[in-house]
Amino acid sequence: MDIQAYYLPAAVAAHLLSAVIWVGGMFFAYTSLRPAAAKLLEVQQRTKLWRKCLITFFTWVWISIIVLPVTGYWIIYAHYGGMARVGWHIHIMQVIGIIMIMIFLHMFFAPFRQLLKALKHENFQTAADQLAKIRRFMGINLVLGIVVLVVAGGMRYLAI
Numbered sequence: 004m005d006i007q008a009y010y011l012p013a014a015v016a017a018h019l020l021s022a023v024i025w026v027g028g029m030f031f032a033y034t035s036l037r038p039a040a041a042k043l044l045e046v047q048q049r050t051k052l053w054r055k056c057l058i059t060f061f062t063w064v065w066i067s068i069i070v071l072p073v074t075g076y077w078i079i080y081a082h083y084g085g086m087a088r089v090g091w092h093i094h095i096m097q098v099i100g101i102i103m104i105m106i107f108l109h110m111f112f113a114p115f116r117q118l119l120k121a122l123k124h125e126n127f128q129t130a131a132d133q134l135a136k137i138r139r140f141m142g143i144n145l146v147l148g149i150v151v152l153v154v155a156g157g158m159r160y161l162a163i
């Protein structure tokens with residue numbers, strides 16, 4: 004059995020799974036959980052719910068932001084033979100992907116950590132303010148993620 008024949012399909016599958024988990028998770032959080040929690044819960048329960056959810060979801064995002072560039076650059080260099088040989092859709096994906104990763108890292112190390120700290124001290128108003136910041140960053144990343152999916156999945160077939 005030629006094990007190397009499975010490298011490319013495995014890399015593409017891991018790449019796609021990571022993208023689906025990350026963008027799909029943000030879509031659910033932004034469009035479904037956020038409005039429901041805002042409508043039904045007081046600030047104390049709401050901020051605690053988000054802490055629990057985000058700790059789990061961000062663990063998956065950490066895995067995704069490692070797997071996406073590792074598999075993406077592996078495909079570029081091992082399969083296509085370098086950056087100069089890939090289509091415009093991959094250049095766009097790479098640039099937007101890096102911006103998304105930077106936004107996530109900022110969100111994780113600034114407002115998310117502040118959120119955890121505020122909740123440790125039962126400071127719910129500060130926690131809610133940090134949550135509002137997380138929501139804005141997640142909204143930006145959701146839009147960027149959808150743009151990447153449209154560009155990488157569909158627009159690549161445009162003959163540009």
Ligand code: HEM
Pocket residue numbers: 018019022025026071072074075076078079093096097098099100101103148151152155156
């Ligand atoms: C961080 C840098 C990234 C690099 C270097 C990269 C690289 C690549 C490469 C080389 C492919 C294979 C394309 C082909 O064979 O034509 C690919 C496919 C894909 N990537 Fe990325 N990617 C990155 C980030 C992302 C992100 C952040 C997302 C989504 C959130 C994403 C979503 C996709 C999708 C949906 C495909 C499948 C497109 C298709 O073949 O139909 N990528 N990527």
